[in-house]
Amino acid sequence: MINVKDLHVYYGLIEAVKGISFEVEEGQIVSLIGSNGAGKTSTLEALLNNVKKTGEINFSGFDTVNHKTHSLVQRGLSLVPEGRRVFINLSVEDNLRMGAFNNDENYERLKDVMYGLFPRIKEKRLQMAGTLSGGEQQMLAISRALMSEPKLLMLDEPSLGLAPKIVGEVFEIITRLKEEGITILLVEQNAFAALRISDYAYVLENGKIAMQGIAKDMIGDDEIRKKYLGG
Amino acid sequence: MNFLEFMQQMVNGFSLGSMYALIAIGYTMVYGVLRLINFAHGDIMMVGAFLGYFGMAVLGLPFVAAVFLAVVGSSLLGMLTDKVAYKPLRDAPKISLLITAIGISFFLENIFNVLFGGTPRPFPVPEYMEHIINISGLIFSVASLMVPIVTLLLLTIILWVLYKTKYGMAIRALAFDVNTVNLMGIDANRIIMLVFGMGSGLAAVGGIFWAVNYPSVEPMMGVLIGLKAFAAAVVGGIGSVGGAVIGGFIIGFTEVVVVAFLPEYGGYKDAFAFVLLILVLLFKPTGILGINFDKSRF
Numbered sequence: 001m002i003n004v005k006d007l008h009v010y011y012g013l014i015e016a017v018k019g020i021s022f023e024v025e026e027g028q029i030v031s032l033i034g035s036n037g038a039g040k041t042s043t044l045e046a047l048l049n050n051v052k053k054t055g056e057i058n059f060s061g062f063d064t065v066n067h068k069t070h071s072l073v074q075r076g077l078s079l080v081p082e083g084r085r086v087f088i089n090l091s092v093e094d095n096l097r098m099g100a101f102n103n104d105e106n107y108e109r110l111k112d113v114m115y116g117l118f119p120r121i122k123e124k125r126l127q128m129a130g131t132l133s134g135g136e137q138q139m140l141a142i143s144r145a146l147m148s149e150p151k152l153l154m155l156d157e158p159s160l161g162l163a164p165k166i167v168g169e170v171f172e173i174i175t176r177l178k179e180e181g182i183t184i185l186l187v188e189q190n191a192f193a194a195l196r197i198s199d200y201a202y203v204l205e206n207g208k209i210a211m212q213g214i215a216k217d218m219i220g221d222d223e224i225r226k227k228y229l230g231g
Numbered sequence: 232m233n234f235l236e237f238m239q240q241m242v243n244g245f246s247l248g249s250m251y252a253l254i255a256i257g258y259t260m261v262y263g264v265l266r267l268i269n270f271a272h273g274d275i276m277m278v279g280a281f282l283g284y285f286g287m288a289v290l291g292l293p294f295v296a297a298v299f300l301a302v303v304g305s306s307l308l309g310m311l312t313d314k315v316a317y318k319p320l321r322d323a324p325k326i327s328l329l330i331t332a333i334g335i336s337f338f339l340e341n342i343f344n345v346l347f348g349g350t351p352r353p354f355p356v357p358e359y360m361e362h363i364i365n366i367s368g369l370i371f372s373v374a375s376l377m378v379p380i381v382t383l384l385l386l387t388i389i390l391w392v393l394y395k396t397k398y399g400m401a402i403r404a405l406a407f408d409v410n411t412v413n414l415m416g417i418d419a420n421r422i423i424m425l426v427f428g429m430g431s432g433l434a435a436v437g438g439i440f441w442a443v444n445y446p447s448v449e450p451m452m453g454v455l456i457g458l459k460a461f462a463a464a465v466v467g468g469i470g471s472v473g474g475a476v477i478g479g480f481i482i483g484f485t486e487v488v489v490v491a492f493l494p495e496y497g498g499y500k501d502a503f504a505f506v507l508l509i510l511v512l513l514f515k516p517t518g519i520l521g522i523n524f525d526k527s528r529f
Contacts, residue, residue: 048414071418085414101416145414
């Protein structure tokens with residue numbers, strides 16, 4: 001699905017990502033975990049060509065290097081950004097409309113699918129998105145990203161700032177999306193929750209991949225537990 | 232001052248306010264998406280008025296066709312200024328953008344001055360527009376009736392576009408979050424271009440109405456009208472289209488009322504728009520329907 005080789009990301013003179021390689025296979029959930037400032041968000045930005053970078057990114061058979069962010073989204077990459085970033089001055093329904101900007105013919109059908117998946121959003125579909133709770137905004141952000149029918153869904157810290165019960169709900173939904181056949185790249189600080197639902201995971205540390213492996217094995221690994229999962 | 236006179240002034244104020252409103256919408260929409268006070272906007276209006284003039288006086292087109300020419304020409308010019316002057320500065324400090332806008336303004340004023348001279352040219356107002364209607368003592372021309380009607384019609388269209396079409400939603404979304412608009416697979420630059428096109432087209436209509444009411448065009452006509460329309464946008468709440476319309480009517484009515492009821496201050500009528508501007512900036516900087524962009528953007 002997506003294959004990344006020797007990716008470097010720069011912000012001015014600072015190198016935020018220092019040569020990482022990873023891949024996401026179709027139908028899987030792959031996680032990038034690591035602490036704040038490890039380079040996780042920068043990696044996602046680089047996949048969407050939104051930052052200065054070097055390296056090779058191959059997304060389902062084509063080189064992304066010459067594409068702008070919006071054109072990559074049109075080709076099947078979709079990001080649920082950190083902090084959700086719903087359009088607070090648009091209604092819930094209009095947020096979904098924006099997600100389907102280039103998918104007019106399937107808008108009505110997908111809208112119903114999303115309302116089925118997230119009944120709480122349906123109830124509030126005419127409200128301004130800014131009036132939703134954090135959890136509802138996260139669900140809206142996820143459904144908005146799905147409205148373009150992406151091949152690869154990327155989620156940046158979907159658990160950030162949410163109550164533990166809501167975090168559970170969000171991760172349950174991500175699992176369900178995988179069952180629907182959507183490929184997912186998940187970026188999380190909440191390593192334990194991410195590993196539990198992932199197939200494969202990469203641990204980022206200071207812009208480099210410190211460790212990688214099958215997610216289930218990593219949960220069981222004592223060293224990883226100590227270092228990244230808080231005991 | 233009797234009731235009839237009062238109503239007469241109301242009609243005049245409504246007509247004048249409509250013109251300010253049409254022009255103010257362009258300021259407010261561009262501010263919404265770029266955080267730029269597009270000081271060239273008044274001059275785009277002037278170009279629109281000139282195109283209308285050329286269409287009728289030179290090409291001999293009927294009024295409606297001349298308006299069409301002016302709207303299309305001004306829209307293209309607005310989009311061109313964005314592409315040539317503002318787009319290269321998307322990541323530059325806002326002050327660079329502002330200075331560039333002032334540069335475009337001077338450029339348009341002076342190029343028209345060089346090409347067509349500074350002498351006002353009489354605008355060929357179609358006869359039927361000068362036709363006077365008398366409804367039980369209330370006197371107005373067809374033009375002064377047409378201006379508010381067309382304005383309301385255009386306003387309805389604009390609001391429909393903004394609230395009911397995906398392009399309008401993208402314009403509103405862009406006002407708060409450029410990056411996330413790109414994440415929707417939308418080319419934000421094309422939406423910005425659309426805003427320039429729409430705003431400039433409306434300004435052209437405003438400019439032609441102006442030329443019909445004060446029947447002449449000249450290269451500097453956009454300066455004062457543009458500044459007053461800008462004041463209207465700020466009074467109404469910059470970034471809000473509804474606010475721009477309300478602001479336009481407030482400025483329009485204020486001017487008419489000053490001239491009609493305080494004739495000794497009539498000479499200062501142009502100053503009142505700016506007095507209002509200063510008062511609003513002092514006491515409610517976000518204007519009447521103002522949006523506080525700082526809180527939610529980036």
